[in-house]
Amino acid sequence: MTLDQVDKPIIGAFWMALSGICFVGVYVGVKYVGTRLPAAESAFLRYLLGLVFLFPVMRMLWREGLSREVMKLGAVRAFVHTFAVTLWFYAMARLPVAEVAAMGYLTPVYVTIGAVLILGERLALRRGVAIFLAVIGVLIVLRPGFREVSMSHLAMLGSSLFMGASYLTAKRLTNVASAEMVISLLSIGVTIGLIPLTIPVWINPTGFELLMLFLVATFAVAGHYTMTLAFRSASLTVIQPISFLQLVWAVAVGFLLFGERIDGFVILGGVIIIGSVLYITLREAQLKRRLERNVS
Numbered sequence: 001m002t003l004d005q006v007d008k009p010i011i012g013a014f015w016m017a018l019s020g021i022c023f024v025g026v027y028v029g030v031k032y033v034g035t036r037l038p039a040a041e042s043a044f045l046r047y048l049l050g051l052v053f054l055f056p057v058m059r060m061l062w063r064e065g066l067s068r069e070v071m072k073l074g075a076v077r078a079f080v081h082t083f084a085v086t087l088w089f090y091a092m093a094r095l096p097v098a099e100v101a102a103m104g105y106l107t108p109v110y111v112t113i114g115a116v117l118i119l120g121e122r123l124a125l126r127r128g129v130a131i132f133l134a135v136i137g138v139l140i141v142l143r144p145g146f147r148e149v150s151m152s153h154l155a156m157l158g159s160s161l162f163m164g165a166s167y168l169t170a171k172r173l174t175n176v177a178s179a180e181m182v183i184s185l186l187s188i189g190v191t192i193g194l195i196p197l198t199i200p201v202w203i204n205p206t207g208f209e210l211l212m213l214f215l216v217a218t219f220a221v222a223g224h225y226t227m228t229l230a231f232r233s234a235s236l237t238v239i240q241p242i243s244f245l246q247l248v249w250a251v252a253v254g255f256l257l258f259g260e261r262i263d264g265f266v267i268l269g270g271v272i273i274i275g276s277v278l279y280i281t282l283r284e285a286q287l288k289r290r291l292e293r294n295v296s
Contacts, residue, residue: 012234013242015226020246022223024253027100029216030092031258033209039090040197042213045205047085047191050217054187057180070177070185077169078189084162085190086197091156096260101250102141102270103156108277109134110164118168127283130276137272140265183224240281244274 033042054061066074092100109131115121138157142149166186173182205213230239247270254260 009234009238012230012232012239015230015233016239016242017245019223019226019230020243021249022219022226023246024097024101024249025219026216026223027092027097027250028253028257029212029219030089031097033093033212033216035093037203037205037209038198038201039093040086040194041202041205042093042209043082043085043089044191044194044198045210045213046089046216046220047187047194049210049214050187050221051191053217053221054184057184061181061184064178064181066181067176070173070181073169073173073176074182074185074189077166077173078186078193080162080169081166081186082190082193082197084159084166086194087155087159087162091152091159094150094152095156096263096266097254097258098247098251098260098263098266098270099141099153100156101247102266102273103138103153103160105244105247105270105273105277106134106138106157106160107163107167108280109273110161111167112280114164114168127280130279130283134273134276137269137276140269140272142269143265179228235285241278244278247271247274 030042037045088100112123112127112131116123142153170182170186173185177185230242233239247267251262251267255262
């Protein structure tokens with residue numbers, strides 16, 4: 001085994017850990033923005049300010065061009081993602097950071113369910129059990145009947161659902177467009193999609209709110225970039241478990257910066273959801289390797 005082969009998993013784990021820290025930075029920025037601005041406006045300003053990061057790749061995107069299929073898939077993804085981010089901003093500004101992080105891990109579960117219902121993929125018994133356990137994890141986090149399930153909780157569940165639809169569309173889009181084109185279409189499309197939701201509720205933002213939302217955009221771009229570096233450096237089975245450290249960072253940040261109580265039920269539910277997602281991810285990787293061996 002060469003030094004390069006030894007180093008790659010370590011480098012991949014490093015980039016994925018850094019990606020998780022960046023996304024927690026997104027949480028912190030949104031919490032500091034607070035609830036004065038409507039959720040749609042906060043999301044709009046975050047995406048509008050984030051367009052500055054597209055400038056370096058504009059020439060390359062112009063050369064690549066747009067086919068009708070790419071435009072159609074890009075528009076569908078931007079449409080569902082618009083609702084995902086609006087609901088997420090609403091929930092993030094009002095819920096403890098750890099709860100948002102825990103429920104956010106539901107997105108891969110929704111993707112698995114969507115792949116069965118929409119793409120016609122087979123749902124094996126073990127994956128079905130993993131999905132059932134993820135639902136149990138959500139019930140532990142929410143504890144309906146033992147405490148009030150607020151609109152913020154429902155918004156976060158809805159956000160994960162729309163995010164799952166966005167990922168399913170992205171899965172098809174990546175087959176016909178470059179990664180840069182996929183990201184750019186999402187950034188531009190969501191910015192446009194948020195305009196009609198923002199205009200009726202517009203409130204003039206303060207300089208501090210604009211600064212925080214620019215930092216949110218910066219952390220989000222950095223998070224996606226470092227995640228890409230992680231996927232390039234190591235296999236999914238190596239880096240996926242590292243991504244779950246994000247829940248640890250979220251609990252720590254919520255406690256240290258915002259004085260949020262460490263809720264054992266949220267941590268327990270989050271661990272169950274994470275375990276379910278980890279099983280689904282590792283199982284998918286195993287099946288993919290088996291299929292590749294059979295083809296070769």
